[in-house]
Amino acid sequence: MSGGSYSIVGGDLKRAGTASRALKERLKRIGVEPQTVRRAMISAFEAEMNVVIHAHQGTMRFSIDPRQIDIEVSDKGPGIPDIALAMQEGYSTAPAYARELGFGAGMGLPNIKKNSDHLNIQSVVGEGTRLYVTILLKAQNDTIASKNSVHVAAEACRECLRCVRACPTRAIRVRRNTPEILDHLCIDCGACIEVCDTGALRLDGKSDIPKPSEDALLVIHPSFFVQFGAAVRPRDVFKALAHLGFYDVRLTDGWEHALREAVLDYAKQHERTRPVISPTCPAVVNLIEMRFPSLIPHLAPFLSPVEAVQHELAGDSNVFVAACPAQRTALLANQPPTPDEVVAPMSLRKAILRLETQEALGADATPRHPCETHADSRGILQVTGIPHVLRVLEHTENGLLRDVAVLHLCLCTQGCFGAPLSVEDPFVAQHRWGLAYDDLKSSGKAVPRKSPFSPRAGMRLDPDMAKAIAKLAQIDDLTRRLPGKDCGLCGAPTCSAFAEDVALRRAPQTACRCLGDQETKP
């Protein structure tokens, strides 16, 4: 957070623009991209000149935070009698001398509006005017800006360190009874949620199910229907959902199938980028962007199935059930104008279980959009489960998978059937869905991506290269002295991760119990 306050004197042309210049200097110093600086300058300069031309005296205040630039320009002056009129292009009350300066064409306020993300004007005739201008800073990288969807409830943590060990990208540290997720490493897979028994790590967002509106759709992965044991068949779950008010349910498997077909076609046209990786699992896409940026050209440019559903249904406010944190993050990042609700499967499951015990299910309800079945695997290598996906990506990077046309990777075992938020065993769940599959199907289509995949900037040890090198040496040195047992008692998953934490001052060196012992020995 950075800010400043500058006074503006009415009629003082010599000093006019100094407040805007001060803002510009700040913005440049923190490295705001030129296009945004330009928009801020247009808005600030127009607002400042309005004070110089129309008012006796005024102030420009601004604050800059990582998300936005807020500029507030207030003045003591004549005020604006009719703001709507003043916002019209070509309407001006500027005196003749302002016209000689190049102002007074009635473009000032409309120009600010055009170049800002939010403009609010308050004015009292005879007292003054206050302008609030907001310019959003473009996130350098969307995936980092959207963060992840893992919620940390520190009070529940018992420091069992399971999440530290389960995290495939070593993004978790548990210190002082608090799990901490290093955002730049987190790929939102939910592996930590799966192993957390205490509830300290869970899916972000509200836990209650929204009251479905008239025409709201429920979008859900088939795995949800097989989370209720053998006695409750998928058909019963449909009934229960209808009872809860979700009459129209869309299963995402139709879109999964459509994506599979589209990626196969794409792979035929792009023989050179073998294997083509299907972007079906958002967590795998995150993993590639983070750890395997060299494989980004292998990703087929399509939306993930759940995003494709959202794209197709854009405009209505629907309820999505996220199978994992990565899905929730992807859905919320693509939010169309009407926000969709994204709920955790657990809360919906609980509601259905309550219904099941009451046996209050209504008349038979079948899904409204059944369609024919699709099952095949022409030249597709399907790999699921974190260790396998990691290994296959390494093989791909080393050029060992040229014989594969399409890679269909899911970070969870058995794909979304093994999502971290489901309860049934992934293999059992898939089997049961296979039994029910014939009468419950959906159809969908693949949607090409507009925004390209982009490598995710890892965290540099230090912005200053010399210091970064020094820190690297420190890490190497400490790693050599550490026992290499990867016991995790310090809260970091491995000894080398701990060494990095120490060098970056995330943890004190004394947190390592083994090292302490060694050094106290004579």
Next chain:
Amino acid sequence: MKLSDVATRLDAKVLANAQSVPHIEVHQVYAGDNMSDMLNQVNGATLLVTNLCNTLMARFAELMDVPAICLVNGVAPRAELVSAAAEHGTVLLVSPVSLFETCGRLYQCLNHKTQKAP
């Protein structure tokens, strides 16, 4: 197009920052006298041609990263504008002819360049 070529072509006088003229490359020319339009149209490689010659122009160039301003009609701007431009590193040219004719010459200059290029 090189700013030095432009200056020769226009037969313009350089009032401020003559030393940087040979190093400046101009990709766009914008002519106007409406501040709001100018704010929206200029960029870091724009030669701004205008008949406005108040002190504010130097500030404008500074805020919008405009490398050079060309005044017209052979005006003698106030010393304040010249010194402000010199201070901010903005090149200040004065074309001896009118806004219309200046633009005409610049247009020819640009066209000539583009025809020669391929």
